[in-house]
Amino acid sequence: MSDITHDHHDHRPSGWKRWAYSTNHKDIGTMYLVLSMVAAIIGGAASILMRAELHEPGIQFITDPQFYNVLVTAHGFIMVFFVVMPALIGGFGNWFIPLMIGTPDMAFPRMNNVSFWLVAAALILLVIAGFIDGGAGTGWTVYPPLSSADYHPGMAVDFGILALHLAGASSILGAINFITTIINMRAPGMTFHRMPLFIWAMLLTAFLLLLAIPVLAGALTMLLTDRNFGTAFFAPDGGGDPVLWQHLFWFFGHPEVYIMILPAFGIISEIVSTFSKKPIFGYLGMAYAMTSIGVVGFVVWAHHMYTMGFNVETRAYFTLATMVIAVPTGIKIFSWLATMWGGSIKFDTPMLYSMGFIFLFVVGGVTGVTLANAGVDMAFHDTYFVVAHFHYVLSISALFSMYAGFYYWLGKMSGKRYPEWLGRLQFWVTFVGVNLLFFPQHFAGMAGMPRRIIDYPDAYAGWNMVSSWGAYVSAVGGILFFVVLYKTLTSNVKADANEWGVGATTLEWTVDSPAPFHTHEVTPNVAPEPAE
Amino acid sequence: MISVYFINHTTAGETSMASDTVKTHPWHVPEPSPWPILGTIAGFVMAIGGIWYMHEGPIWLLAVGFALLIFTFYGWWRQVIIESNTAGMHSEQTKVGLRYGFLFFIISELMFFFAFFWAFFHSSLPLLSKVAVPWPPAGIELIPADGVPLLNTLILLTSSVTVTIAHHALIEDKRSTATKWTFITAILGVVFLFFQAEEYIVATFKLSDGIYPSTFYLATGFHGFHVFVGTCFLFVCGFRLIKGHFTPDHHIGFESAAWYWHFVDVVWIFLYINVYIWGSLPFGHISPA
Numbered sequence: 001m002s003d004i005t006h007d008h009h010d011h012r013p014s015g016w017k018r019w020a021y022s023t024n025h026k027d028i029g030t031m032y033l034v035l036s037m038v039a040a041i042i043g044g045a046a047s048i049l050m051r052a053e054l055h056e057p058g059i060q061f062i063t064d065p066q067f068y069n070v071l072v073t074a075h076g077f078i079m080v081f082f083v084v085m086p087a088l089i090g091g092f093g094n095w096f097i098p099l100m101i102g103t104p105d106m107a108f109p110r111m112n113n114v115s116f117w118l119v120a121a122a123l124i125l126l127v128i129a130g131f132i133d134g135g136a137g138t139g140w141t142v143y144p145p146l147s148s149a150d151y152h153p154g155m156a157v158d159f160g161i162l163a164l165h166l167a168g169a170s171s172i173l174g175a176i177n178f179i180t181t182i183i184n185m186r187a188p189g190m191t192f193h194r195m196p197l198f199i200w201a202m203l204l205t206a207f208l209l210l211l212a213i214p215v216l217a218g219a220l221t222m223l224l225t226d227r228n229f230g231t232a233f234f235a236p237d238g239g240g241d242p243v244l245w246q247h248l249f250w251f252f253g254h255p256e257v258y259i260m261i262l263p264a265f266g267i268i269s270e271i272v273s274t275f276s277k278k279p280i281f282g283y284l285g286m287a288y289a290m291t292s293i294g295v296v297g298f299v300v301w302a303h304h305m306y307t308m309g310f311n312v313e314t315r316a317y318f319t320l321a322t323m324v325i326a327v328p329t330g331i332k333i334f335s336w337l338a339t340m341w342g343g344s345i346k347f348d349t350p351m352l353y354s355m356g357f358i359f360l361f362v363v364g365g366v367t368g369v370t371l372a373n374a375g376v377d378m379a380f381h382d383t384y385f386v387v388a389h390f391h392y393v394l395s396i397s398a399l400f401s402m403y404a405g406f407y408y409w410l411g412k413m414s415g416k417r418y419p420e421w422l423g424r425l426q427f428w429v430t431f432v433g434v435n436l437l438f439f440p441q442h443f444a445g446m447a448g449m450p451r452r453i454i455d456y457p458d459a460y461a462g463w464n465m466v467s468s469w470g471a472y473v474s475a476v477g478g479i480l481f482f483v484v485l486y487k488t489l490t491s492n493v494k495a496d497a498n499e500w501g502v503g504a505t506t507l508e509w510t511v512d513s514p515a516p517f518h519t520h521e522v523t524p525n526v527a528p529e530p531a532e
Numbered sequence: 533m534i535s536v537y538f539i540n541h542t543t544a545g546e547t548s549m550a551s552d553t554v555k556t557h558p559w560h561v562p563e564p565s566p567w568p569i570l571g572t573i574a575g576f577v578m579a580i581g582g583i584w585y586m587h588e589g590p591i592w593l594l595a596v597g598f599a600l601l602i603f604t605f606y607g608w609w610r611q612v613i614i615e616s617n618t619a620g621m622h623s624e625q626t627k628v629g630l631r632y633g634f635l636f637f638i639i640s641e642l643m644f645f646f647a648f649f650w651a652f653f654h655s656s657l658p659l660l661s662k663v664a665v666p667w668p669p670a671g672i673e674l675i676p677a678d679g680v681p682l683l684n685t686l687i688l689l690t691s692s693v694t695v696t697i698a699h700h701a702l703i704e705d706k707r708s709t710a711t712k713w714t715f716i717t718a719i720l721g722v723v724f725l726f727f728q729a730e731e732y733i734v735a736t737f738k739l740s741d742g743i744y745p746s747t748f749y750l751a752t753g754f755h756g757f758h759v760f761v762g763t764c765f766l767f768v769c770g771f772r773l774i775k776g777h778f779t780p781d782h783h784i785g786f787e788s789a790a791w792y793w794h795f796v797d798v799v800w801i802f803l804y805i806n807v808y809i810w811g812s813l814p815f816g817h818i819s820p821a
């Protein structure tokens with residue numbers, strides 16, 4: 001394999017400063033991945049505690065219901081802001097954007113570093129928010145009046161707000177960095193219409209971050225001043241309106257769900273194409289499907305608020321707009337299937353996870369279209385049906401894409417080959433676990449079980465028990481992942497520069513494994529060869 | 533026919549053949565730097581200090597964090613200025629990147645104001661707010677739009693002209709003219725801030741007087757803060773002009789300051805038209821449907 005980089009350049013700073021002061025996209029990416037794993041342990045522990053509490057009707061061991069609320073809140077925040085986003089965007093984005101577009105690093109390497117450290121600081125603040133003054137038990141949506149000073153008078157919610165401010169600042173700086181890098185630093189010949197789909201995905205994600213996060217920052221600032229300085233944005237007694245919070249939150253919140261899933265689309269596209277040994281089917285359609293998902297994603301936010309009392313025209317509009325998103329989503333699904341069609345598919349762990357992703361995402365998409373109907377959603381809103389929907393379409397889908405990307409690129413990042421059989425075992429345990437965990441929640445939800453509660457009537461006992469067992473199985477899958485990681489890092493099976501063969505056509509496979517400290521010091525030229 | 537959008541394996545080898553050991557790319561990859569983590573510590577200390585202060589604690593921790601933040605800004609940007617004055621660090625392509633970066637930063641700032649405009653419209657339009665107070669709410673004594681706010685509008689519009697004069701002078705290599713007009717712009721910013729502060733002092737409503745002051749003070753207050761930042765930025769550019777940091781084709785710092793200044797100007801126009809003029813018209817008294 002070629003070796004575009006030169007050992008000559010491979011001098012790297014040593015000791016703790018290498019990490020603390022880093023301006024290297026690979027080191028920063030690695031730090032993001034480690035942070036994501038640490039956060040996943042905390043957030044995962046919260047979910048296991050919840051499922052253990054819900055294992056049977058009645059109170060098992062969480063005597064203080066507010067503590068249960070704190071668990072729900074911490075779990076949601078940690079998973080969204082400190083597991084999925086750092087892994088998919090900060091981790092894989094940092095590692096592979098420069099490698100795939102043929103440039104030595106990000107546009108603003110120091111700003112890249114501050115993005116990472118801000119997330120780390122935010123995580124500490126968020127953990128404090130869980131413990132101080134009874135903890136923040138608002139749910140990740142932080143609706144007032146529950147989140148206002150009347151019901152959460154202590155410091156907990158303020159810690160949560162400041163945590164999100166720091167995480168948001170990190171995301172905005174990261175978005176600026178990613179967009180500039182991708183627009184400005186592609187190797188000669190890599191026009192927009194020749195960029196890998198992962199790069200498309202990251203570019204769109206960064207735009208969504210750039211436009212959505214500041215709106216959240218504004219809303220959080222209003223909540224902060226409502227709580228501490230006597231403003232009345234969300235306080236009816238001062239002429240304010242709690243519904244305003246919901247608008248602002250979901251104007252951020254819906255794009256946010258795509259912020260988490262577009263990178264997944266990108267990863268899955270790369271893997272499906274690599275393992276089918278075919279270029280992706282309908283490349284341009286895929287790129288513009290993501291673009292339209294990103295654009296339309298900004299005008300559907302009120303489907304989270306159907307029960308707020310909108311007039312019928314408003315509800316009709318948001319139902320329609322929401323359903324429109326299913327069209328480009330369908331384009332993506334069918335293009336992945338068409339890519340596999342007739343390919344000579346290798347069922348290695350990354351591919352298994354990608355196919356798992358497609359399955360989970362379809363299930364969640366179908367329930368999404370169901371919920372898009374304002375009338376239907378009147379019954380389903382705030383039930384476990386919604387929990388099942390967004391865990392399928394978002395949470396476990398994103399998790400599967402993270403696992404997929406991890407197995408796909410672990411060789412490139414570590415230079416070691418993971419044990420394939422263990423990877424497949426880990427996939428199957430996780431796949432069975434998450435379906436056992438979340439599929440029954442559709443039934444509990446359809447039967448009317450509300451979300452975010454510590455206890456429930458006996459009627460829901462059966463499905464909850466299944467669900468809890470699913471959680472334990474998934475946790476075993478999570479532990480197995482760390483076993484795979486340990487085994488890989490301590491093994492001496494070297495990964496080739498291109499371990500996946502002819503299907504892997506993106507630039508990261510042209511550099512050594514592990515990727516040297518500095519890569520693409522000499523800019524690769526990817527202009528198409530002149531026609532013969 | 534789908535074009536293969538990246539390298540194919542046969543050509544990959546050739547690329548490396550042609551390589552030598554010197555870096556050939558035009559990008560600026562800085563050395564490891566202590567500023568990012570220091571800035572993070574500053575933010576972290578400010579967060580804790582701020583929360584402590586808001587819950588009846590002392591203010592010193594917040595102040596320490598803030599001082600650390602200012603120190604970080606100083607040290608970090610000093611470094612950037614040194615780099616921009618070092619030949620070979622900021623290639624043409626790197627400069628394009630810096631411009632993009634600043635442009636996207638401004639876009640994110642616009643979205644921050646978007647949230648406050650949303651709050652304003654949501655609260656003032658009975659169609660949107662379920663609470664539907666009349667707008668302006670009873671008991672609020674409005675600041676007349678044709679008084680100081682109009683004057684401030686003229687000041688900011690003028691300053692947009694003066695900053696453009698400075699920019700053109702810089703491009704034509706008339707350094708002293710550019711310096712003069714940059715400082716004039718910055719001073720107009722100071723005058724704007726002075727009037728804005730005076731307006732806050734004479735206003736008869738205070739922050740905690742309900743939804744009107746909430747939207748008014750936060751929207752205009754954040755705008756005022758951005759004017760303050762832009763003014764500082766312009767002063768720095770003025771001094772850099774004196775020191776000869778900028779040349780007709782190498783002045784990203786100045787260009788960014790000018791863009792930023794236009795941005796605060798545009799936000800103000802929206803504030804003036806909506807919050808001051810439109811917000812004082814009696815539309816809000818129409819009762820909700």
Ligand code: HEM
Nearest residue numbers: 257261303304326365368369371372381382386390393394
């Ligand atoms: C076909 C596309 C989709 C449709 C039509 C759709 C529709 C909906 C609707 C109507 C709700 C509100 C349910 C309620 O609260 O009553 C909802 C909730 C949610 N959706 Fe989707 N969705 C789709 C795709 C996605 C995707 C791709 C993601 C993330 C990757 C996602 C993540 C979420 C989340 C996180 C929630 C719940 C938020 C909360 O209340 O905490 N959805 N979806």
Ligand SMILES: [Cu+2]
Nearest residue numbers: 254301303304
């Ligand atoms: Cu949504």
